[in-house]
Amino acid sequence: MVLDEAAAPSDPRRQRRLDGGRLRRALTCSLVAILVILGIHALVGGSDAVAPFAVQPHTASGLVGILTAPLLHGSWDHVLSNSIAILILGTLAGSVYPRASLRALPLLWLGSGIGAWLLGHQGEHHLGASGVTHGLMYLTLTLGILRKERSAVAAAMIVFLLYGGMVMAVLPLQEGVSWQSHLGGAIAGVVSAFLFRHADPAPPRRIYSYELEEDEETGSE
Secondary structure, rough: EEEEEEHOOHHHHHHHHHHHHHHHHHHHHHHHHHHHHHHHHHHHHHHHHHHOEEOOOOHHHHHHHHHHHHOOOOOOHHHHHHHHHHHHHHHHHHHHHHHHHHHHHHHHHHHHHHHHHHHOOOOEOOOOOOOHHHHHHHHHHHHHHHHOOOOHHHHHHHHHHHHHHHHOOOOOOOOOOHHHHHHHHHHHHHHHHOOOOOOOOOOOOOHHHHHHHHHHHHHHO
């Protein structure tokens, strides 16, 4: 027999409502982000107009892309692939670590662009949200290692099962893929995990029946 700590002093349904609320908020935010990048791509995707807003390494004008490039994509395949990753990784990270994910997002965004700007080759144009999704993946993995809670470990295992290939995508193994932005996002994800590992409270600890029996025996002596 296993009892939840929240079940003794309070209604366990309250904890389920809180968990459900976090999941709904994370899912809603992920869907809004997807709608934004889909809408932008429908308006300007694939045109020459997006080039000035991509990350252009080692140029002053290319710094603008650090802020705008994650919103832009080169093709529908590109934007749809990143949309699926945003839906899964954003919902998972945002529901398990809502505070840490919110605080980490600016670092993941900037880290992916800075990585592309510093490590890319002059004349290249880097765009897409994959650097941010890599950051979310590394954030969730690292938090699972650092926190060691059941929900944290479960989230890390799910992420690795679905997107374990991202671990190697930070290396220059595939032509035409911005591994530089992936690496920047991944580094930002790991750093964010260390910085914000205590931002979200630990889930209620489960109390086992034998612990209650020991407490009763101690109280009766």
